Amino acid sequence: MKKFLFSMAAMSLFVVSMPSVAEAEVVTGQAYIENGNLEKANADARKDAMRSFIESKLGVQVSSTTEVVNSMLTRDSIITKSDGYVLVKKVVDEQRSGDIYKVTLDLEANTNLIQTAAADLPSQLQAIESDSSRSGINVAIVDEDARNTALWNDYFTGILKQQGFRAEVNDPVVLYLGQHLNAVDDLTLNTEVRRIGRTGDRMGANAIIRGRIRMARPAEKVADRSYRAVAQVNCELIGYDTNSVDVSAGYYSYVASTPDEAEQLAKQTALRAAAEELGKQALLTNQQEYRGGVHNIKTTLVFNHITNKAAQRKQILDGLRNINCRIIRSAFTGPSTLQVYISATDYNTLEEVKEAVLEQLAPVFPNIIDAVDANQAGSTKLGFDL
Structure with missing residues (x-):
């Protein structure tokens, strides 16, 4: 981590004192031309120039991971908004050199606004953490270079907070993923992530984003003072109380x-893309979450040892409706097993749903018991033996 903090510090020009409101500078940015797309390369090169320029104005004395993350989040936020913070006075030069596109900009910064944005960021993130009505999300990201893992988790969490989520790093899952970097069985992996994640969850999260970041192609020289690297990211948004999984994966290059x-x-570009995509997915998918203040649990109930399919299926579905469980779908998955996918808004946890089901169906099925399939450890399905 110390090596990385040093490299981040080297990227920035530290400014100890900046008395003026507006400061101008000519900055060059560069980008790789992917598949001949000059328009995208031009936009990426402009962002790279602005990134370097803003870093030179932030003046952050980097001495901790938190300060690095806050600097990165502030810079990204300013690049996205730019209005009022940075003005492009003039495009000095644009040129293509092989597969590299370079643009030189005359930029002017309102350093007071930039400094204020950096100072205000920690309190803004804390306010989101305290007041957000959106779902809670755990984060567990691992890097093949373990020295960067802590920083990427904090960075990813910060992006989710800026989207309005309550978010925190789930350290037990980070540790587990770090020990299983080469695992290929995603079903088993995600089952364990759910199980361990709940244990390490301190804020009542509804889902966890687990992910891996690695170098697909280490940096290689592509032109004079131009090195291109390609990172691969693979992240999944896993519902704690549903069996839903949303995926964000891809390759992202950067020239520096x-x-x-x-x-x-x-790597940073790849993780930001994944965090933004999965943050949007978390609001659109059927993950368990607070929607307008309503707690919505979606899960699968499994009923075993059914002897009369038609009659007992009707008794089970009628009983579930009586405890305000909306039936999304139901089907027999074997000669004596019925699975029912439900949505319920009157309960805060799966345990409450389970107790309500047992109480409601006990008069009809006196021998009904809670049945946990050992092969489903960590799964969100609720099992019942009749």
């Missing part, structure tokens, strides 16, 4: 003036 900078920024 040093190999270390190219590799770190490629």
Whole structure:
């Protein structure tokens, strides 16, 4: 981690004192031309120039992971908004050199606004954490270079907070994923992530994002003072109380003036894309979450040892409706097993749903018991033996 903090510090020009409101500077940015797309390369090169420029104005004395993350989040936020913070006075030069597109901009910054944005960020994130009505999300990201894992988790969590989520790093899952970097069985992996995640969850989260980041192509020189690196990201949004999984995966390149900078920024670009995509998915999918203040649990109930399919199926479905469980679908998955996918808004936890089901169906099925399939450890299905 110390090596990375040093490399991040080297990227920025530390400014100890900045008395003026507006400061101008000519900055060059560069980007790789993917599949001949000059328009995208131009936009990426402009963002790279703005990134370097804003870093030179932040003046953050980097001495901790938190300060690095706050600097990154502030910079990204300013690049997205830019209005009032940075003005493009003039495009000095644009040129293509092989597969590299370079643009030189005359930029002017309102340094007071930039400094204020950086100072206000910690309190803004804390306010989101305290007041957000959106779902809670755990985060567990691992890097093949373990020295960066803590930073990427904090960065990913910060992006989710900026989207309005309550978010925190789930350390037990991070540890587990770090020990299973080469696991290929996603079903088993996600089952364990659910099980361990609930244990390490301190805020009552509804889902966890687990992910991996690695270098697909280490930095290589592509032009004078230009190094290109390609990072691969694979992240999944896993519902604690549903069996839903949303995926964000892809390859992201970055061109920078040093190999270390190219590799770190490629990874950062990849993780930001994944965090933004999965944050949007968390609001659209059927993950368990607060929607307008309503707690919505969606899960599968499994009923075993059915002897009369038609009659007992009707008794079970009628009983579930009586306790305000909406039937989304139901089907027999074997000669004596019925699965029912439900939605329920009157309950805060799966345990409450289970107790309500047992109480409601006991008069009809006196021998009904809670049945946990050992093969489903960590799964969100509720099992019942009749």
